[in-house]
Every structure is written in C-alpha cells, then in structure tokens.
Amino acid sequence: MSKRFDPKDKYFQKAKDEGYRARSAFKLDAIQKRFKLIRSADKVLDLGAAPGSFMQIAGRIVGDKGLVVGIDLLPIKPFRQLTMLAFEGDIFDEAVYEKVEVEAGVTLFDVITSDLAPATTGIKSVDAGRSFQLNEQVLKVSEGHLKRGGHVVMKAFPGVDHSELIRLAKKQFMHVKLFKPDAVRKSSKEVYIIGIGKL
Numbered sequence: 702m703s704k705r706f707d708p709k710d711k712y713f714q715k716a717k718d719e720g721y722r723a724r725s726a727f728k729l730d731a732i733q734k735r736f737k738l739i740r741s742a743d744k745v746l747d748l749g750a751a752p753g754s755f756m757q758i759a760g761r762i763v764g765d766k767g768l769v770v771g772i773d774l775l776p777i778k779p780f781r782q783l784t785m786l787a788f789e790g791d792i793f794d795e796a797v798y799e800k801v802e803v804e805a806g807v808t809l810f811d812v813i814t815s816d817l818a819p820a821t822t823g824i825k826s827v828d829a830g831r832s833f834q835l836n837e838q839v840l841k842v843s844e845g846h847l848k849r850g851g852h853v854v855m856k857a858f859p860g861v862d863h864s865e866l867i868r869l870a871k872k873q874f875m876h877v878k879l880f881k882p883d884a885v886r887k888s889s890k891e892v893y894i895i896g897i898g899k900l
C-alpha cells in the first residue's frame with residue numbers, strides 16, 4: 702500500500718476526522734503554533750496549494766477580513782468562503798499573478814506559504830534539484846509579491862543546493878529558520894525554511 706495514503710497514519714486519520722483535505726494541514730498548523738507568522742485579517746498567498754489543506758489552516762487564522770489565495774497546477778476544489786480563492790496555474794508563469802491581481806484585487810501579501818513539491822523521480826539528487834528550482838522561484842515571487850516585514854514558509858528537500866537556498870533567503874529576510882513539523886514522516890528529509898521579516 703502507498704505510504705501517502707496509509708490509513709493507519711495518525712495524521713491522515715486526524716485530517717479525515719477534522720475535515721482537512723490533506724494531512725499537510727498539520728504541518729502548517731505546527732509552523733503557525735511555533736512561529737505565529739499568520740495573523741487575523743492577513744492576506745496569504747499559498748503556492749502549490751492543491752488540494753487545499755494549507756489554505757484551510759490559513760483561512761481559519763485570517764478570518765473573514767483576510768484573504769487566502771492558492772495557486773496550483775492542479776485544480777483546487779472551490780471553497781465556500783469568498784475570502785478563499787483558488788487559481789489553476791504554474792508558479793513560473795507571470796500570467797497567473799496577473800489573474801490574481803484582476804480577480805482577487807491583490808498584488809502584495811503579508812505571508813507566502815509554499816508546500817510545492819516537484820513530480821518526484823525517486824532519484825534523490827534530481828528531486829532535490831527540482832525542489833531547489835521551485836524554491837528559487839518562491840523567493841522571486843516573494844521579492845515581487847510579499848510586503849516588507851512579511852514572512853515566507855517554504856518546503857525544501859535538502860540536497861547540494863540547500864546552503865545556497867538558505868543564503869538566498871538570508872538576503873531577503875531578517876531571520877531564517879529551519880523547522881521540521883511532527884507531521885513530516887520520520888523517513889522524509891523534508892524540512893521547512895521559514896523567512897521572517899522581509900527586509
């Protein structure tokens with residue numbers, strides 16, 4: 702049976718019981734409990750958002766005076782809240798940010814979260830390289846679409862480029878931390894890079 706959908710997995714079951722679309726909800730939940738990055742009424746941009754569990758966590762925190770915009774290559778089932786908007790698109794494609802500006806009326810966000818994961822090959826160095834490219838793009842998006850003082854959360858799979866990614870993040874943020882939520886499987890190298898306070 703695929704590990705991803707192991708029904709005995711504690712967080713898979715918890716997500717099902719609590720109405721979250723994916724177990725990743727508990728990763729952002731743990732990041733938020735530790736760093737308190739998202740606040741009520743914030744505007745949050747979630748990159749690689751499908752099926753939408755990071756959006757659910759962020760949506761609860763920002764409330765109805767805030768906004769959560771999710772972008773993914775895959776369609777995201779629409780939310781009933783008008784403050785939670787899903788866009789289908791590629792994070793490398795400028796057109797998707799133009800669409801967000803027109804339809805959501807926002808270009809600058811308080812927080813950018815990314816749980817982006819490349820289509821994996823199983824070859825660790827290739828997968829880490831693809832993840833690096835995604836995160837490099839997250840930092841570019843944050844250059845243009847994150848407010849000064851804002852924060853970024855991005856998932857990384859450490860490989861040879863990891864220290865370069867940290868170096869790039871440190872150029873843009875006052876503090877850069879690494880965090881591995883409990884919901885990350887013990888066998889996974891996955892870690893979240895947290896950029897606090899955009900310079």
Ligand SMILES: C[S@@+](CC[C@H](N)C(=O)[O-])C[C@H]1O[C@@H](n2cnc3c(N)ncnc32)[C@H](O)[C@@H]1O
Pocket residue numbers: 722723725726748749750751752753754755756772773774775790791792793816817818819820
């Ligand atoms: C682990 S899933 C995200 C789960 C999500 N955070 C949640 O909580 O429901 C990673 C997502 O990254 C998306 N992705 C990968 N490359 C992308 C790209 N270039 N542009 C947009 N989305 C991308 C994938 O389609 C996939 O849905």
